[in-house]
Amino acid sequence: MKWMEKIALIQKYFLPSPISYRRQNIMEGVNVAAVAQNDPDYQPRIRTIIHSNGSAEFVAGMCLEVLDLLQFLLKFSYTAIDGKGWMGIFPNGTWTGQSGQVVNEEADFSISQASTIMMLDQIHGITFLHSTSTGTLVAIFRQPHLSSIRDIILTVFHPYLWLCYLLVWTILLICLKIMFNVLKHHEMILPGDAKFIKDSPLMLWAISATANLGWNMTPISSSIRLIFMIGFFLAACMYIAYSASMVTNLSTETIPVKNSKDLADSSIEIFADKWLPMTHKVMENMYRERHVDIQNLDAFTNQLEFIIPDLMNRSWAFITFSDAISVVFHRLNFTDVVFCQTIYSVVASKVLYPNAMYVKRGSPIREILNTRILLLIERGFLSRLNRFYDRETQILCLHQNRAYRGGLTMRDTITPFFFIFFGSIASLLILILERNFKRKTTFDLNK
Known part of the structure; x- marks a missing residue:
């Protein structure tokens, strides 16, 4: 002015x-x-x-x-x-x-x-x-990588949902097995359904339906067809929901640590400003949420200008006043672009000082x-x-409380590549099993 x-x-x-x-x-x-x-x-x-x-x-x-x-x-x-x-x-x-x-x-x-x-x-x-x-006290840190095998499985669907999904498939297979035994006992099995009496075709069908793949045989009885349709419909719904949720978790907008609670629950090592006693209390509270008792406080305190180079390369967080960060960062000859592509900040305490x-x-x-x-x-x-x-x-x-990550890195995308690779292998194995089963069935019928 x-x-x-x-x-x-x-x-x-x-x-x-x-x-x-x-x-x-x-x-x-x-x-x-x-x-x-x-x-x-x-x-x-x-x-x-x-x-x-x-x-x-x-x-x-x-x-x-x-x-x-x-x-x-x-x-x-x-x-x-x-x-x-x-x-x-x-x-x-x-x-x-x-x-x-x-x-x-x-x-x-x-x-x-x-x-x-x-x-x-x-x-x-x-x-x-x-x-x-x-x-305002803020915590600055390098965001952890977006994905891991554990995150892809357990954060996409809750473990209870996976258990429920497995339970439904188990019930479907048990119902089919009981139905076949009843039909067999009363000699009511149609010729086209006889091939499903054995356990291996049922298991192959369940795996194929879960993977949303086709099947080379179709039951004749309406009751068995209904169970097959329920299985295919359930697998399709789960596939769509899982795919959508996984894509969301792997998008660049998904931030692993969004607030101080996420930071306290993460594995990031937290340090406090040596000259600001109020940051020590905030840091101790975060470690207390992890059920970690700090014995030597000096080992978890540092000065901003000394810890910034480590923040750029390590999984560390540092708590300090927000208005000191940019000054020290520029004094160390880092640019705003480097900061925004590397460092993220969250409000460490809602208290205004x-x-x-x-x-x-x-x-x-x-x-x-x-x-x-x-x-x-x-x-x-x-x-x-x-x-x-x-x-x-x-x-x-930093002023907008966000950071641009610059897109996904190789470490962020290794999990979907892992799933694609092993999914392709599993699909190939299922295809081979289907071919062998079809040849064996054809050979038995001709025999």
Whole structure:
């Protein structure tokens, strides 16, 4: 957003009359010290440069945009101070990082959008202003391959359905066997049905019907024909349903891991961001769903920039804040295309983590800044800024919570090829058995 456009919008929405204009000048002429942490993983939020004389300057980022809006509304000036780290309290009670700079009055307030959850243990020394953005925890990983023999069989049809299908065929064969025995006992078997009395023709017919192949013999009796028709109709319905379901499972739109529940149920090894304690809890909950107890937490934590190369090639998942991923990914010289063809993301936690500026506890400027931040929220400025920076700084497929897989690979299609190959072999064997049986039957009749 250009500076002149920003001024015009503020004059339109915030300064409707000269009286209200005068009320905005509570901090007019006051110089405040603003501190911000120049974190390389969060450059889109705030970027600071240090001049040769040691002075700092905020040059870009959403935090600077918010600071400029507050400065225009309240007419104050500010001095930029480079942060000495995010936060921390030593065991002896000494404050460190930019929170220490605020508590020790080296700075009047921090403009960095710090996570309020991570700094809960420091609220006795600092006070957060109204939230200016929210953070989302996501898990990034390489999707497992789409298919396997087990998936093709058990995910297409439930095991109970396979069992029911086998049971129906067993009942049909038993009914045929009983019917033939009854007809044979009463000497009512027609000449064309005599060849079905033996077990081998019935089994061959059942296999042939299940495979949706033809049969070289047809029963004469209406009752036997009815059972044959039931068998063929059942096999045709199952074949159509199975084929449609298998094609769906093997399509490029089928994603093995669609959400955090799928990730917890998968065999993907999960890691958490070393510097974000809330990610440790999310990771532990996922492992708990697998009935795995983590003994050494350090073995399952890492830093984003160190683990990304492994994510590209291994079955690993990493939990972190969504707005840090693209920055680190680009810093490692990966392109968006590589990311979208390789990495997938799911929301790891539905909790939104608020981020906010903060002042020293008891600071007189807290209420003044809070009222102006509320105005920015009510007028939609912060919402537009967040949408703008989310769109401009995140990888598109990550922002849309999806990734393009680039089509099926050989490993994805090996299962259908396996079925086609062995299906062809099975069909050939059935054909040979049919031919031999037909020759034997013809020979017996001629004899």
